[in-house]
Structure formats: structure tokens, C-alpha cells
Amino acid sequence: MFRDITLGQYYPGQSIIHRLDPRTKLLWTLVYIVSLFVADNKYAYGASVLALAAVIILSSVPFTHMLKGLKAVLVILIISVLFNLFLTDGRVLVSFWIFKITLEGIRRAVFMAVRLVCLILGASLMTYTTTPNQLTDGIERGLGFLKLIRVPVHEIAMMMSIALRFIPILTEELDKIIKAQTARGADLESGNFIKRAKAMTPILIPLFVSAFRRAGDLAQAMEARCYHGGRGRTRMNPLSMAGRDYAAIIIMFAYLGGIIVLSVLL
């Protein structure tokens, strides 16, 4: 029952987007998000939608698959659209009871919806095309400059990849423990909140015990292989920027410039 949880929802593929350096993709995503907030007219929004569509097509991740990511935020999306629709002052088009819909309201609601959808799709496109490990590598290298001010970037990235790796293991374990306690008559579904929270003890304690045991085992295994943190550590597959990455970054600046120009001039 808990196997459905997917995090780091990688969609395997060999497209050019998949092969880009994770740093490029991180930067692009960041810039894209910024651009969505810079854009403030239909031309700028149109341009960012087009850019996203182009990248989605290049990535060859099926569009239906992309839409799945939107399901999770559907409620937020609807609420923010409704708020903008009904609570914006301006020229009234329709009004009934205490509600009124204004021209500006419609405009803002549409822009808000486009912005949110692009934001989610853009960010999930990155996780669809980048494995969690590449992502943490990218973060580690991309934020490497923070080491100068003594931020333990390597250690943080290592913790992130271990955490990501452990999610499927722990969900599987959780599944097993729940079944074992259900077989002993544990009732997890009925009762009020406090009763249900109490019923979680027989689940959570074994889960924590096993998480600690695994963490201990892993620490020992890492020490047995002489792991000692980031200092002086080399990589088996070092990240390297290729021609396509530089091309992508040039396109990125062009895109950002275009959005700014469109927003300011029109």
C-alpha cells in the first residue's frame, strides 16, 4: 500500500535533456522559475509556455506522464484560481449574490494558472530527466563555492543521496511491519485520532529500530571502505560540461533576455 509513493520520479530515457549536465538543468530550472515571475503580459507568458513545450518534446517524456505530477497540486491550483477570479477589483462583468467576476480577475486567474502549471511542470521535468544521484551530484558541485564559507556541501549532498536511496527500502519495510502487526490483530483503521495515533506505536518502533540498524550497518560499511568525508575525494564519473551544456546555457540567457524585453517593452 505504501509502494505507490514515488519520490525522485525519474523517467528513464536517453534524450538530449536527459544527457544534459545536472548543473545545467538546475540552473535552467532556477532561471525558468524566475522568468515566470518576471513575465507579466500575454506575450511573455506565451514565450515561456512555448519554451516549456519545446523542452518537454525534446525530453520525450510522455505528456500524460507529466500531467500526473499536476494532480498533487490540483487543489491548490483551483483555490488560487478561484481567489483571483472572485476577489480582484475592476470592471465587473458578471455579478451574483456576493460574488462578482471582473475582467482583471479573469486575467489574473488565467495568468496565475499558467504560472503555476508551468512552475510545476518545469520543476518536475527536471526530476523526470535527472536521477536523484545526478541531482545531488549537481547540487554538490553547483553549490561547491559554499565550501569557502565552511558549509559542508559534500556531506549534505551525501546525506541527501542516502536519504533518497533509503526511501524505497523503508517503505517496503513499513509495508512488512504493518502486515505483521495486522496479522497480530492490530487495528489501524478504526477509532478516533488519539486511538489511531496510539495504534501507530507497534509500527513506528520496529521501523525506527530497523532504520537505526540499517544506518549503523551502512556507517560501518562506509568506514570499512575508508570513507572519510569530502576532503580529497575524487569521483568515478566526474561531472563534465559538454558542448550541449554550453549551448543550453546560451539559449537560457537568450530566453531570459527575451522574457525581460517582452515584459518591459510590451
Added chain:
Amino acid sequence: MSIEIKNLSYTYNNPGSENGSRFVLKNISATIKKDEITAIIGPTGSGKSTLVQHLNLLLHASEGDILYDGRSIYGDDFDRKTLRASVGLVFQYPEYQLFENDIFTDVCFGPKNLGLEKDEVESRAKKALLAVGFSDSDFSRSPFELSGGQRRRAAIAGVLAMQPEYLVLDEPAAGLDPKGRRELFQMLRRLHDENGVGIVLVSHSMDDVADFAGKILVLNDGRVIFDDTPERIFSHGEELRTVGLDVPQAARLAEILREYGFDLPQGLITMDRLRTAITDCFNRGDK
């Protein structure tokens, strides 16, 4: 008194999911009788654990039915709580499930969930712990300071304390030492013979099931390929080997001895029987 499995199929995928529905169990039919020890064997991944989880409704069949004493467990009037109390399931590596400060309280968890009186709960827990070989002085020990094998026994006691009609064990002997194995099987035998508990045992050890079971179900790739007495099943050595199983050591030894001209009868699947047969051979004096 029986559990009847009828044309049961199961897939872990939701119907209509991307990778289609790959059935892990395919059209399984079998009858588990209470007065007979049933063993389930099969290569890794053949669906043994999946099958036994159906017996107390932890998994719900995609197709087919299970009748408990003639009534469908999927019927609306069938209470799943009673079923879970009557079919006790001991998981593969059950030591996960321990969570209390001491093993006695932990074993109380099952019967307490059945809504029994405190006295009854404690007397059941005590009986169960003694049955798996703990002594009174062990009751207050923390499950986390026990050895793996002791923890296994504590976990089995946790299910035993619910005093189920059937006890289903998924590879209970994995990782136990020879003495621990022997004691475990003796205990199960006692439960079956003296208390009339129906026993279903999933195992990878041909020797254990040959010695212990009255009937064996052989699973391969989600299908029942044999459902028979141990003697008859282990006469199909070739077929068993092609699916990655084998015959018990005694049967293998008997085959070798036959090649050397010993005149041995069929069905020598335990060391005891083999020993008697060889002694007979020598007494007859024909080699």
C-alpha cells in the same frame, strides 16, 4: 475443518497500470486440512509468501475465492478480525514485529487485540512463551537484547498467544541453528498433535518438509505443479530439479545406493526410513 483455495489469482499491480497485470499467483486451487501438516515449497519468487498472506486477508485475491470451513472469507458477513484470530501468520523474518520493552508485554499484544480479559491475556502469553522454550526468568528481557534465534521464537510466541486454529509459518527455520530448528519442529509437532492446531509451513528445506509434512504443495512461477504426499512428490526428482528444487538428502542417497545395486523400496525420503531400509537389506543378506 479446512481452508479451501479456489482458482485464486493475484497481481500486485493495480489493474490498468502501465506494466500490465503480471500475475504472481495463477489459478491456484488447493485444500488445507486441519488434521494434516501442509508444507508449501517452491523456488525463490514462486509466490509462496504471497499465497500465505491470502489466508488471513492481508492480501485480497484478484480472482477466485477462499473458503474457511465452507464459508467465503470475502463474504460480507465474514468478520476479518475473527479470521485473523483463527489463522495466525508468522512472517518470514518475524523478529521485525517486536516493539515492547520486554518480550512478555510484546507477546500480550496479540491476545489483547482480541479484546480478552487481562488475566486471560497474561496466561496465554505465558503459555506461548513457555511453549517456544523461554523460561519465566526470560519474560522481562528486552527483545532487542536477544539473539536472532531467540527473537524469532519470541515473535512466534506473539502469534501463538492468539491461540489460532491454524498456524501459518513462512520459513520459520531460516537462520536458526540445527538445535533451534529441531526444537522448533518439535514444538510445531506438539501443537499439531496435542492441541490440534492446523499447521501450514513454507520452507526451502526439502529435508525438513519430508520429515514433517503430511502433504506438500509445490509452487513454481505462481502455479501449483504438485499437490501430493511427500513420498509421491519426491519420486519426481527430475521435475523438481528442473524448477530449481531437489529431493531430500535421504532420497538422493537412496538413489545412489540403488545404482550400486542395493534393492531399496521407493519413498525413502527421511534418514530414519533409509536407515531401516538399509538394515533390512543387510538382514536379508542380499548384498
